[in-house]
Amino acid sequence: MFLERRRGRTARHTIDPSSYQCTTLASQLADEWLKMTRHMALSGGGSEYSGAVRSFAKFTDKHLSEAGMDPAEARLDEHAVDLVEVLYAWEGDLRQKYGPKSKQPYRRARALLALIDQRATVTPGIPGRLRQRAKAPASYGKPTPQPLDEFSNAERIALRDAARAAVRATEARLDRGRELLAAGTDPRVGGWRDLPNLVWATQMRMVNSQALQTHLPVKTRWWPPEVVDLLPAPEGERRGPGVRALGKELGRLLFPDEFDLQAFRVLLLLGMTDTTPEELHDLQMGDVEFTDDGLRVVQKKLRASRIRADLHPEVGLESGDEDGVGEFTGGGSWDVPGLMRRLLAATTMIREVFDPDPYLFVAVRQAASGGELLGYVAQFAGPRYRFGFWIASQRDGQGRPLKISEPYEVRRLRKTTKVVRAVALGGTVSDLAGDDHHVEVYRGHYGHGTTAHIMAGRAINRSQEWVFNRLAHKPMLVDEAAEEWLDEPEVAEELGMDIEVAKAMRAGELDMGLTNCRNPYDSPQRTDKKLCHVAPAMCMLCRNAVIFYSQLPRLLLMSDRIERMRTALPPPRWHAIYGQQRAALDEVFAECADRLPAARQQITELGIRLDLPLGQRTEFDR
Structure with a gap:
């Protein structure tokens, strides 16, 4: 054993x-x-x-x-x-x-x-x-679970606000209980029908179902009004609450239960970025030390057999300072040290009356038989004490249920804090992993989240935009009048061409199949001064491209091809391959919209077709 x-x-x-x-x-x-x-x-x-x-x-x-x-x-x-x-x-x-x-x-x-x-x-x-x-290994391998996604920022704020409201409500209830306790006396002397005396008896552990049945009237309606008001409303057709419910409510005036502690748990997990739910639950009184600079917490990661001490500084935020902006002198109410002080204050009487094990999260529950109150270490495992039940019980500022995505898993709070840190730092993976994870662990368990994907997509889009802004320009459109005088030095210089290049272009020697090219050996796609290898597919994104009106039919065919590929490819892939070309074509067509009907007619009458190299045709069609 x-x-x-x-x-x-x-x-x-x-x-x-x-x-x-x-x-x-x-x-x-x-x-x-x-x-x-x-x-x-x-x-x-x-x-x-x-x-x-x-x-x-x-x-x-x-x-x-x-x-x-x-x-x-x-x-x-x-x-x-x-x-x-x-x-x-x-x-x-x-x-x-x-x-x-x-x-x-x-x-x-x-x-x-x-x-x-x-x-x-x-x-x-x-x-x-x-x-x-x-x-040999087991017949069935270890299943790979679906990674949990973090809560969205709106959900994080909703959970935070609900938890803050719940903490305020718990503290207000406990304050009222302590006021009643101060006004109460021994009910054996002052009587059992006064609420302050009942609270006093609860603090002295004299209250149980038998004691209440003995000293209170049989019918609930005969109880004093202030005692009746303490009872919860009856549910449906069930019999109204009796002495057992009264004993529980008397206890809640002095001691928080696990449901009350859930709000502190939510706020601490959102504030302690390097703490897991298991580490938080395992904290004992000796692991928490207040210093001049804040709060020192010694945490034990059992799976890694590692012990570390984290310092949580005094942020100094007032309760109304939602975004952490502003100045405040002294300890904050909602930073980690402030929350820890409030949690210890809420559970102080539990430690004094019941002397439970010296864990941070201690609560009081009612015994299954007898109705006496018992102090114990919170587990957050009962049906009414789980994270999901707490979420379902919360309301927003308008009294509506919180809209929180499922699953209601407390580990998602941990991932949410990691994502908030990633958004704040915006650094490398090693920076985001922090000092409590290896890089590979962060990639496997935290880097897959929706926010991480959105940030990665934004970074890629910014990089692509920077590249296209430097390398990709709209091709130059030359009208018929300028084309006739292209070999004149003044016209060629105005268009940014050497006279020899202008003459070769007018003679058709620099036609790349879709547009003309100022210099096929100076492609922005390569640096070895060799012949451009991406024409004509990438000509619409090239600074060397020059378009004559006579090439409009081919551009229209290319446009039609791009639109056909829109139905054959997933939107992200289509946008990556054809999005910039589509935009460049639209700009060119906007400059010569009156010429497009005639170009369409030429395609039909002359049977013009678009010629692409076989390799590019295969690449874009698959």
């Missing part, structure tokens, strides 16, 4: 071989579990291995009995029962039970195979087939 104590709770991990028909097999596997746990000092008492043994032993009893075999004959060092076949059947049963998206089949099979392999290494008599199976 191993005991695991975590967050104020003690879990006992045991394997009782006598509970199974395959007693010998269960005993052998239990021995290996004990050895594995002790020698490797596994955290949590090796619960994954013990769970696998119990699951396999239970399945073996059922499987062999249904097959007409005696489960008692099953053991690791005998051939009477083919355990390899039982293993395969067990893995298939796990897969069917948990589903293809669950990690449990993989984890349990891997754990059990490790125990068998450990036994086979030092113990003779293990069948060779079972040895080989123990060294």
Whole structure:
């Protein structure tokens, strides 16, 4: 037996071989579990291995009995029962039970195979087939989960505002409770029908269902009005709330419950960019230290076996300063140190009255029987205390339910803070990963988010725009009058051409198939002074291109081709390949719109077609 104590709770991990028909097999596997746990000092008492043994032993009893075999004959060092076949059947049963998206089949099979392999290494008599199976991987690999996306910025702000409102409401309720406590006396002297006395008795742990039934009238309507007002409204046709509900509400006047703590949890996760939900839940009082500069928090990352101390400075923001702009003298109310002070203040009476384990998040709940109040370490695991239930219970400033995308997973808050940091820094991946992640971990778990993709797209668009602004210019359109006098020095100079280039162009020697080119050996697409290799497909984006009116039919055919490709390609790919060319063609057509009908007629009458090199035609058509 191993005991695991975590967050104020003690879990006992045991394997009782006598509970199974395959007693010998269960005993052998239990021995290996004990050895594995002790020698490797596994955290949590090796619960994954013990769970696998119990699951396999239970399945073996059922499987062999249904097959007409005696489960008692099953053991690791005998051939009477083919355990390899039982293993395969067990893995298939796990897969069917948990589903293809669950990690449990993989984890349990891997754990059990490790125990068998450990036994086979030092113990003779293990069948060779079972040895080989123990060294092989699990039948079903570890599923790759769909990465969680972060909350949008609007959702982040909505959650933040709702959490702030919830914290204010909790503090107001606790303030009222402390005022009543100060006015109350011992109800055995002052009477049980005064609300301040009931609050006093609650603080002294004198309130439970039996005490309230004894000292209050049987009918709720006979209770004092201020006590009745404390009860929640009845739901539907159910009987109205009674002494149990009253005991709970009396406790909530003095002590926060897990639902109240959820708001502090949300705000701290949004403010502590380098903290995971697990690290936050595991914080104890000794891990938190207030300094002159802010708050020092010692965090333990169990999976990485790493301990680090983070300093959260005093930001100094007032509650109304939503965007962190402005000046404020002293500690802030909503920065991490301010939130931590408020959380400790809200839970101080819990620590004084119930003396729970020294964790940061402690709450009070009502016992299932008896109705007495109990202090404990918050787990945020009950149906009414989960993150999703808290979101569904919140309202915005207009009283409407919050519009938050699913899934309601608290880990998305962690990713949201990482994205906010990425937007603020705008640096390299190593900068965004911070000091609590490797670069590859950041890429795999945080770099896939919607905001990261949008930022990457914007960066690419800015880069493309910069390149096109430097390299791509609208081709020069030369009308018929200028074309006739192109070989005149004044006209050629006005158009930025040498006289020899102008003469060659007028003679058709520099026609690239779609436009003319000032210098095919000075292409902006290459630097080796060789003949341009991207004409005519990229001529519309080239500073060397010159268009004569006689080439308008070919430009119209190119335009038609681009529009056909719009229906054949996904919009992002079409925009990447043809977007700039489409824009350049539109600018040219705008300058000679009156010529386009005649150019269309020439295409029909003369049977003009667009000639593209075979390589480019294949590239753009696929």
